[in-house]
Amino acid sequence: MKADLHMHSTASPDAKVDPIDILRKMKAKGFGAVAILDHNSIEGSLRASKVAEEIGMILVRGLEVSSEAGHIGALRVEEMIPRGLSPDETVDRIHSLGGLAVALHPYRMSTGVGEDVVKRCHFDAVEIVNGFTSDRRNGKAKALADSLELSYTAGSDAHYEKEMGSAYLEIEDSSDADELLKKIESGKGSPGGSGLGLGGSIKAAGALTWEWMARGFRRM
Numbered sequence: 001m002k003a004d005l006h007m008h009s010t011a012s013p014d015a016k017v018d019p020i021d022i023l024r025k026m027k028a029k030g031f032g033a034v035a036i037l038d039h040n041s042i043e044g045s046l047r048a049s050k051v052a053e054e055i056g057m058i059l060v061r062g063l064e065v066s067s068e069a070g071h072i073g074a075l076r077v078e079e080m081i082p083r084g085l086s087p088d089e090t091v092d093r094i095h096s097l098g099g100l101a102v103a104l105h106p107y108r109m110s111t112g113v114g115e116d117v118v119k120r121c122h123f124d125a126v127e128i129v130n131g132f133t134s135d136r137r138n139g140k141a142k143a144l145a146d147s148l149e150l151s152y153t154a155g156s157d158a159h160y161e162k163e164m165g166s167a168y169l170e171i172e173d174s175s176d177a178d179e180l181l182k183k184i185e186s187g188k189g190s191p192g193g194s195g196l197g198l199g200g201s202i203k204a205a206g207a208l209t210w211e212w213m214a215r216g217f218r219r220m
């Protein structure tokens, strides 16, 4: 089963696809599970979770939290975690809510938490393929996960329809989100898809700089 574990819906200020459309479109692409992780918002994943079963998809609830050090994925979380906390406290809060703390795109410039934070905080998993990060930085993330014996996640980080499913985890069939996350935690997933090659990286850096300028030089 294919699981895209990092997607953005219209609940993110910079993304364009409705959360329910994400489920329908990903099912049509042959995916069995998705995690909708909007920037500092739980609303999109909660909306999708109400209809996921009906559509025949597994939906992992959660969000992408902007910690002081960078972006942290909170999987299996149904409550807001405020932005701007230290990475240690963000990870603690995720754990106290019963969730999985994921170091998303840890080597991405400015929004990744970086190697030292991954080593120091008690993350459960590292995102080893992010569809919007260079293959080189994704490779470093995998090496880091392996050296710390952390589980893998992978996801497209799609903000637009054309990007959906570009990176994913291939994992045994699961009947619900809990079973899927247990398999992820026990290290059963293998990555599929890819990040950005060199041309794509330059294009993405340009697009990210442009969006950042449009937001008045505020980080997402």
Ligand SMILES: [Zn+2]
Binding pocket: 064, 071, 104, 105, 111
């Ligand atoms: Zn991010």
Ligand SMILES: [Zn+2]
Binding pocket: 006, 008, 037, 064, 157
């Ligand atoms: Zn993201």
